[in-house]
Amino acid sequence: MAVPSFLARERIVARPGFNRWLIPPAALAVHLCIGQAYATSVYKTALVEHFDASLTAIGIIFSIAIVMLGVSAALFGTWVDRNGPRAAMFTSACFWVTGFLVGGLGIETQQLWLLYFGYGVLGGIGLGIGYISPVSTLIKWFPDRPGLATGMAIMGFGGGALIASPLSRQLMGFYDPSYDSADPTSVPTGGAVSALFFTLAAVYLVYMMFGAFIVRVPADDWRPAGFDPASVKQKALVTTESVSAGNAIRTPQFWLLWIVLFCNVTAGIGILEQASPMIQDFFRQDGSSLVAGAAATGFVGLLSLFNMGGRFAWSTTSDFIGRKPIYMVYLGGGLVLYVLLATVGSSATWVFVILAAIIISFYGGGFATIPAYLRDLFGTFQVGAIHGRLLTAWSAAGIAGPLIINSVLDTQGTPGELVAANYRPALFIMVGLLAVGFIANLLVRPVASKWHEPKATTPATARADHERSATR
Known part of the structure; x- marks a missing residue:
């Protein structure tokens, strides 16, 4: 089209010095x-x-x-x-x-x-x-x-x-x-x-x-001052080859990352979707919550800050320690934090807030780091298209996360009367999901050479090929 x-x-190729x-x-x-x-x-x-x-x-x-x-x-x-x-x-x-x-x-x-x-x-x-x-x-x-x-x-x-x-x-x-x-x-x-x-x-x-x-x-031939493309390949799981979007979805690496993103997002959405009533329910005594509605609203705002900050801080950190290790932090660390949230989260409001905030920072970091992970594995050729296909994991998680939380809570009691113990089954389900995502991330390996493009492909040559095929 x-x-x-x-x-x-x-029309938007930058001039030298941009x-x-x-x-x-x-x-x-x-x-x-x-x-x-x-x-x-x-x-x-x-x-x-x-x-x-x-x-x-x-x-x-x-x-x-x-x-x-x-x-x-x-x-x-x-x-x-x-x-x-x-x-x-x-x-x-x-x-x-x-x-x-x-x-x-x-x-x-x-x-x-x-x-x-x-x-x-x-x-x-x-x-x-x-x-x-x-x-x-x-x-x-x-x-x-x-x-x-x-x-x-x-x-x-x-x-x-x-x-x-x-x-x-x-x-x-x-x-x-x-x-x-x-x-x-x-x-x-x-x-x-x-x-x-x-x-x-x-x-x-x-x-x-x-x-x-x-x-x-x-x-197409632009490089940052002082940047040597050959240095990229020295890092683990980083390729200088190109993989098309059509080939990427045929690799196990794509589907492993789909599972990773799905598990990380499902766990995070579980808290985000229920954040305000959740903190009130965790600190409910004798039918009344110790957390006022205004404080619960403030808690939601705090989670938004950690969601935003985590996207920048954790994805930037991944440039130094690598994409696979940072997802081990998101998933493995998140697993531990969910266990603590389920077991000691109701001991004090500050404990609950800190645990939830870090979990949500991992949720945001997972979103921001996944494009760079895809770039490392598949190259820059069609990374936007590959990213688009991977975001179907977000769509699935957007349904699964709230469904898991709400379905479990529906079996536990009436909204407004729930307590911390009623959330534990749902939280431990999230622990299981994060464990699955952690294992999937561990299995990620470099993409096999058979999926690489047979020649050095640039956006310019790709467009030329597309135009030639359209006129046949």
Whole structure:
């Protein structure tokens, strides 16, 4: 599928002397916008009342968006790599903004299916394309520090909610003067939420287009000053060969990393999805929680900070100790922390908070480090497309994590009356999942030479081959 000339990769090749540190802001401009997906809880109660629907019916909106993220990233990954980041970011902005407009129309007309289709389907497609759009570009600009590069961008997705949550509360208060964002019992009207959607559409369009039009790709022969590509191969599990996306999914390494990502994300989502009631339930005595609602909300904000910080700190650390060792930390360390959370987490609130925060930092770090892990194993040729296919593990985990936690809790008692002991079966299931992921990571080996491209392949030669095959 051809793109307009102003979006073509050839139009955005950087001139000599271009400062590569201008690329992370372009990536952040997109990721901070699509990271709003983590802030949907801000207006969830308002939508329940507006549509007279259940929490499950409204929660499906987020689930659809995450599933579409994985599906669209897998389907459009090769297209993104072939056409470049400007076309991808532009397309992502169009889908993401249209999702808000259609979703807002659905709220305004009380048509829930329009909200599913708008924010869930259209917005989810924008999420997937936007999530992978800067990855391969950043890795090519920072071949000497791929973990740092991907951490800078994907950190934005984890931190998007830190901006979107307070902004959304302020805007809903502006559109509905009766709504008090400081009062947890106050609920904005559906009209305020639809106005919020229309406003966010306008704001995100500006910022995402800014990212799309400042992004550049390096020339095929560009190298950072002082960087020797031959030094890359000296590191374990790092290749200088190229593997196509089609061949990558036929290797055991791809599926081992799929299991690794699925297990790490499932365990993290299990805490994130239940964070606020979980800390209140862990410290419940005589039917009342010792943790106030405001404190529980603050705990959720703290987890967002560790989610964001972990994406940058742990992925940067992986540049020094390697990708396989850092995942041994995520999975092995996470396993130990989950055991401690289940056994001694209720001994003191500070113990619970520290354990949960570190677990979530591993969750964020796993997201940010996986593109660099893929680059190490499969090369830079179609790393964006390979990353897109691997994100189907996120879609699966987005369903499995909440399902495991909620199903177990449903058998343990009534929400609002649960205690720490009721969470232990679910937490030990997460321990088992992390053990599976740890073993899968241990089994990762270099990709066999039979999967390597038979010649030195660059984006330019790949496009030429694609154009020749299209004219036959």
